[in-house]
Amino acid sequence: MIYDALIGPFTEFEFMRRALAAVIALSLAGAPIGVFLMLRRMSLVGDAMAHAILPGAAIGFLLSGLNLFAMTAGGLIAGFAVAILAGVVARSTGLKEDASLATFYLASLALGVTIVSIKGTNIDLLHVLFGNILAMDDQTLLVVAFNATVTLLVLAVIYRPLVIESVDPLFLRTVSRAGGPAHLAFLALVVINLVNGFQALGTLLAVGLMILPAGIARFWSRDLTVMICIAVIAAAVSGYAGLVLSFQTRVPSGPAIILVATVFYIVSILFGRVGGIVRQMFPGRHLEA
Amino acid sequence: MAQLAFRNVTLGYDRHPAVHHLNGEVASGALVALIGPNGAGKSTLLRGIVGILKPLDGSIHLGGLDARDIAYLPQSADIDRTFPISVFDFVGTGLWRGTGLFGGIGRAAREKILRAIASVGLNGFENRPIGTLSGGQMQRVLFARVLLQDARLIVLDEPFNAIDSKTTADLLALVKHWHAEGRTVLAALHDMEMVRAHFSETLILARGPVAWGPTVEVLTPENLMVAMRMCEAFDDSATACAEDGRRRAA
Numbered sequence: 001m002i003y004d005a006l007i008g009p010f011t012e013f014e015f016m017r018r019a020l021a022a023v024i025a026l027s028l029a030g031a032p033i034g035v036f037l038m039l040r041r042m043s044l045v046g047d048a049m050a051h052a053i054l055p056g057a058a059i060g061f062l063l064s065g066l067n068l069f070a071m072t073a074g075g076l077i078a079g080f081a082v083a084i085l086a087g088v089v090a091r092s093t094g095l096k097e098d099a100s101l102a103t104f105y106l107a108s109l110a111l112g113v114t115i116v117s118i119k120g121t122n123i124d125l126l127h128v129l130f131g132n133i134l135a136m137d138d139q140t141l142l143v144v145a146f147n148a149t150v151t152l153l154v155l156a157v158i159y160r161p162l163v164i165e166s167v168d169p170l171f172l173r174t175v176s177r178a179g180g181p182a183h184l185a186f187l188a189l190v191v192i193n194l195v196n197g198f199q200a201l202g203t204l205l206a207v208g209l210m211i212l213p214a215g216i217a218r219f220w221s222r223d224l225t226v227m228i229c230i231a232v233i234a235a236a237v238s239g240y241a242g243l244v245l246s247f248q249t250r251v252p253s254g255p256a257i258i259l260v261a262t263v264f265y266i267v268s269i270l271f272g273r274v275g276g277i278v279r280q281m282f283p284g285r286h287l288e289a
Numbered sequence: 290m291a292q293l294a295f296r297n298v299t300l301g302y303d304r305h306p307a308v309h310h311l312n313g314e315v316a317s318g319a320l321v322a323l324i325g326p327n328g329a330g331k332s333t334l335l336r337g338i339v340g341i342l343k344p345l346d347g348s349i350h351l352g353g354l355d356a357r358d359i360a361y362l363p364q365s366a367d368i369d370r371t372f373p374i375s376v377f378d379f380v381g382t383g384l385w386r387g388t389g390l391f392g393g394i395g396r397a398a399r400e401k402i403l404r405a406i407a408s409v410g411l412n413g414f415e416n417r418p419i420g421t422l423s424g425g426q427m428q429r430v431l432f433a434r435v436l437l438q439d440a441r442l443i444v445l446d447e448p449f450n451a452i453d454s455k456t457t458a459d460l461l462a463l464v465k466h467w468h469a470e471g472r473t474v475l476a477a478l479h480d481m482e483m484v485r486a487h488f489s490e491t492l493i494l495a496r497g498p499v500a501w502g503p504t505v506e507v508l509t510p511e512n513l514m515v516a517m518r519m520c521e522a523f524d525d526s527a528t529a530c531a532e533d534g535r536r537r538a539a
Binding site: 039157160161163164166167168169170171173174175176178221222223224227 | 339340341356357359360361363367368369372373374375379382385386388389390391418419420434438
C-alpha cells in the first residue's frame with residue numbers, strides 16, 4: 001500500500017522517473033543559489049528575474065512553437081541581457097540593483113506576454129506561466145542536468161569571493177577585483193537556474209524551488225555550509241513529495257511541489273531551531289555562560 | 290622614503306568634494322592620526338587610499354604598493370553581521386593574499402588564524418557566528434583579520450569607536466606593535482588624548498588640510514577651532530572649483 005503510493009509511480013512510469021531526476025537536478029543547483037539570493041537580500045530580485053526571461057522564451061515559442069530548446073535559448077539570452085544590463089546600470093550609476101532590475105523586468109514581462117499572445121492560445125500561456133514537469137522528455141532532462149552541472153562548477157569557482165562580497169564587500173574591493181565578476185557570474189547562475197526551473201515550474205513558480213528551501217534552511221542553521229545542505233535536501237524532498245501528491249491527486253505538478261515546500265516552510269517557522277516561534281516561546285533554561 | 294603621497298587630491302561624491310586639494314606625504318613606517326570633525330572627509334580619504342573611491346582630481350601614490358599590501362579596517366557598520374559566517378572563517382579571509390580564489394586553508398594557515406584570534410583575546414570564539422558578537426568583540430575580530438593580512442600599509446577607520454577602555458588599550462597595543470615592526474599606520478580618530486599620547490604625527494582634516502606635522506605642533510586649540518569652522522555643508526548650488534579651472538587652463 002505505502003509502496004504503491006510512494007514508490008510505485010516511479011517504478012511504473014518513465015515520465016515520473018524523469019520528473020524525479022529533474023527535481024533532484026533542480027534542487028542540487030537551485031537551492032544553493034537560493035541561499036545566496038536570500039542572504040544577499042535578493043530574494044525578490046530572483047522573482048523579478050523569473051519574469052525577465054519571459055520575452056526570450058516567448059520569442060523562442062513564436063519562432064518554433066513549444067520547442068523547449070528554442071525557449072531555453074531565448075530565456076537564457078533575455079535573462080542574461082536583463083541581469084547584465086541591470087547589474088551594469090546599478091554599478092555604474094549608484095542606483096540600487098533592485099530598482100534597476102524592477103524597470104527592466106517590468107518591460108520584459110510586458111513584452112513577453114505580448115509576444116505569447118500574438119501567436120499562442122491560453123493553453124500555451126498557461127504552459128509558459130506554470131510549466132509542466134511531467135511532460136519533460138529525455139532531451140529536456142539532459143538540458144536541465146547540464147545546466148545544474150554548470151551551476152555547481154561555476155558556484156565552486158566564485159564561492160569564496162561571493163561569500164566575502166556578501167558579508168564585507170568593502171574588504172573584497174580592497175584585496176581583489178573578483179567581486180564584480182563574481183556578482184555578474186552569480187546573476188548568470190540565477191538566470192540559468194530560473195530557465196531550468198521554467199521548464200518544470202513555469203515562470204511564475206520557477207524561483208520557488210530556490211527561495212523556499214533557502215527560507216527553510218535559515219530556520220535550522222547558522223552555518224552557511226549546513227544551510228546549503230539543508231536547502232538542497234528540503235528542495236529534493238519537496239520535489240519528490242510534490243510529484244507523489246500530484247500523481248495521487250491530479251493537482252498540477254508545479255504548484256504541488258511549491259505547496260509541499262510551503263508546508264515545510266511553515267513547519268520551520270513554527271519549530272525551527274534558529275528563531276522558530278515555538279523555540280522563542282519555550283527557549284528552555286538559560287545557560288551558565 | 291614616502292609610503293603615501295597626495296598630489297592635489299580631491300575626493301568626493303557626485304562632483305562635490307569631501308576632501309579638497311590635499312597635498313603631502315606619509316613616510317614609510319610612520320604612525321599618523323587623522324582627525325577632524327564629522328563630515329571632515331576622514332573616511333573618504335581612507336577610501337581613496339585603499340582604492341575604493343577614485344579621486345575626482347589629483348592623484349594618490351602608494352610608493353609601489355599594490356592593493357594586497359594594504360590592510361583596511363572599515364567602520365563595522367559596513368559589514369553584514371547577519372550573514373552566517375563564523376569568527377574563524379571571517380578572520381581567515383585575511384589570508385586572501387596567499388589563498389586567492391582557490392588556495393586551500395592547510396594546517397599552517399589554520400594555526401595562523403587561531404594565533405591571530407588568540408592574539409586579540411578571543412580564544413574560544415572561533416566557531417561563534419559574527420552576528421552574536423558584541424561591538425568590541427567584532428572590533429577585535431577585525432583587528433585579527435588585519436593581523437593576518439600582514440600588510441605594509443595599515444589603514445584604520447575609527448577603530449576605537451564605541452568600545453570599552455580595556456578593548457581600546459589591547460587594540461592600541463597592537464597598533465603600536467605594527468608601528469614598531471616598521472609598518473605604516475594611518476588611523477582616523479576622535480580621541481585627542483589618545484592622539485597626543487600615542488601618535489607622533491597628525492593630519493587635521495576639514496575637507497581641506499588644516500595642519501599636518503608632528504602632533505605636538507599640530508594639535509593646538511587654534512587648529513582645532515579652524516577645523517570646526519572649515520567643515521562646510523554639502524552645497525547643491527556650488528559652482529565649479531576655481532582652483533581646478535586655473536590649473537586646467539595652465
